[in-house]
Amino acid sequence: MITMGDQSARGLRRFLPAWWREALDPATADLRAFVTSAAEEVPPGALMLDAGAGEGQYRLLFAHTRRVAADFAKGDATWDYSGLDVICDLHRIPFRDAAFDAALCTQVLEHLPEPWTALEELARCMKPDAVLILSVPLTGEEHQRPYDFYRYTSFGIRHLLERAGFSVDRMQRLGGQFRIAALIVPRLNEMAWSRPLRIALFPLYALSKLMLGAVAPLILYHLDRRDAAKDMALNLGVVARRRSRQRAS
Numbered sequence: 001m002i003t004m005g006d007q008s009a010r011g012l013r014r015f016l017p018a019w020w021r022e023a024l025d026p027a028t029a030d031l032r033a034f035v036t037s038a039a040e041e042v043p044p045g046a047l048m049l050d051a052g053a054g055e056g057q058y059r060l061l062f063a064h065t066r067r068v069a070a071d072f073a074k075g076d077a078t079w080d081y082s083g084l085d086v087i088c089d090l091h092r093i094p095f096r097d098a099a100f101d102a103a104l105c106t107q108v109l110e111h112l113p114e115p116w117t118a119l120e121e122l123a124r125c126m127k128p129d130a131v132l133i134l135s136v137p138l139t140g141e142e143h144q145r146p147y148d149f150y151r152y153t154s155f156g157i158r159h160l161l162e163r164a165g166f167s168v169d170r171m172q173r174l175g176g177q178f179r180i181a182a183l184i185v186p187r188l189n190e191m192a193w194s195r196p197l198r199i200a201l202f203p204l205y206a207l208s209k210l211m212l213g214a215v216a217p218l219i220l221y222h223l224d225r226r227d228a229a230k231d232m233a234l235n236l237g238v239v240a241r242r243r244s245r246q247r248a249s
Helices: 005-015 019-022 026-041 115-124 153-162 177-192 195-200 204-224
Strands: 047-051 066-071 100-106 126-137 166-174 233-244
Touching: 019 026, 019 066, 019 204, 026 100, 026 126, 026 166, 026 177, 026 233, 047 115, 100 115, 115 126, 115 153, 126 153, 126 166, 153 166, 153 233, 195 204
Parallel strands: 047 066, 047 100, 100 126
Antiparallel strands: 126 233, 166 233
8 A cells, every 4th residue: 555654744744634634645544434434334243353453543433343353463563563352363363163243354465475365264254244344455565564465456356355255245446546646746756856955945845845745635636536447546445245155165
């Protein structure tokens, strides 16, 4: 997933209102909107596995469930993994068959060397017809190195899910070419200015930072509605169901 990793961009964001900050990090905004909508399909009191939970950024969206947070706790050395219930490898999930009513697995499969095995493990420990909320990157930089292995097309992720025993209810493209541009333009602007140039031409640098680092991304963020196809999407969001064992076999 492309992220706003540039420190100077983060510094600028502190001075902007929340709706503007969202435009500077559209990948996160689109993912959260997708998970928020999909969370409504998980019934109250459901036992839900948050597979690859990380720091638990979506835990409040599933406060109505009995959420179990699992992760291998190595992906990002700067993260706080203290909120995990279980530290485990998702290739070998330590729960009994058909234990969970639902599962969440967002921006995780790209970090697994054998994602097909992890999906089979998720299917194993989910009840028939249990809902899986999943997201994967289609476009993006390498991150959480060295644990970054794959990017997924819509056909690829559908194939892996169906092979593992899931049926896809719906798939959504999250962020198109304008939102990709909204992330890239500020970075290109920063690359164009060497340190000596920033000092010598500081007023021009400050203006470029405002226009290309904040104003242009805001415009591009909202122009994304013109990209209806979103063939070059940032991420894919999927809601799938665990098939019955008879159909999955």
